[in-house]
Amino acid sequence: LTNAIADIGWSPDTTLRIGTLITYSLADTGNPNTIFDPKPLDNFLTERWLIGPHIDWQPVEWWDHHLIVSYDHERQLNDPNQDGFVGPTRALFERTQVDYQNDLRPTSWLTITSGFFYSRLNAGQERPFISQDFGPQPRFVSDHTEETGVFAQLTLKPIAKVCFSLAVAD
């Protein structure tokens, strides 16, 4: 397992922060045949990286904006057999997401939060195949999903230690 994570940001002044989140992960797991032979069989390899630029902006004390755009890419390789006849299954996932949120605080006891969300995920998989010149050959299947949403929320704190929160989304 190899992991790396970094959050790099820059604030030109107290109202603005521009940054990006970067992650990378590589995991290669398997079941060893014996404790004396640690070479894994039944391999499952997952490699993933993500980049997520974001902007936090507070032009005035009572108004915040948060925008995150992210892209992540994940590939998986499942190789249950090493007999040379049945190949591995490969899968690939690519996802793009946008998340925006703004918070209005007109009074000390009221916060109005609203925003939207968008996500698109492309997925593809190459089925296990027989290593031969004839007969079944590798097949690649793919699909994608899209999500969009908007939301709004009222948070009221009329008295100390009491909080009402009402949210709607579509």
Next chain:
Amino acid sequence: MSSPTPAPESEAIVITGTRTDIPLDQSPASISVVTSQDFEEKQIERVADALREVPGLSVVQTGTAGQLTSVFTRGLRSEHTQVLLDGIPINQGLAGLMNFADFTTDDLDRVEVVRGPQSTLYGPRALAGAIQIFTKRGEGDPTFTLTAGRRILRDLSRSIRKRREVSISWIIRSASAGSTPIMRARIINID
């Protein structure tokens, strides 16, 4: 294993319950927080191990470290828990499952767990709850830290566990007025 360290209610601020900063004792949702202090004091290396301490969660690991590790909130399916990293949803695949096996606690500040439906704020996958993981943000005076090492653990069953770790963590804060570049990174390798 003991429960997460209770933070002083008057000081703890959580975000995940309402998407805004709010004191933990005023949050309308049921929230638990596991902090980096818990990671250090209890030598927690993986997020899944941190989540084992949280009430309402079941963590299931199918084998040794590195094998599929799923989290179930309040008994619902694994894909019904939305997992976010600094506000970015990171559930995997078309189904939205999340494998915590590869997630270490390095450079993480805290983990907030919200139990109960959060779909209004986080989408349809947050049916059972939401887990938000926050990375550390650079702050304070300029510091530079570099640690590197290698550790091998061997137990009586003759299985060998090797750990190599290179940790680079630096925070740079410019002395010029208004300019604050901040960077923090950590790399870990576990065999």
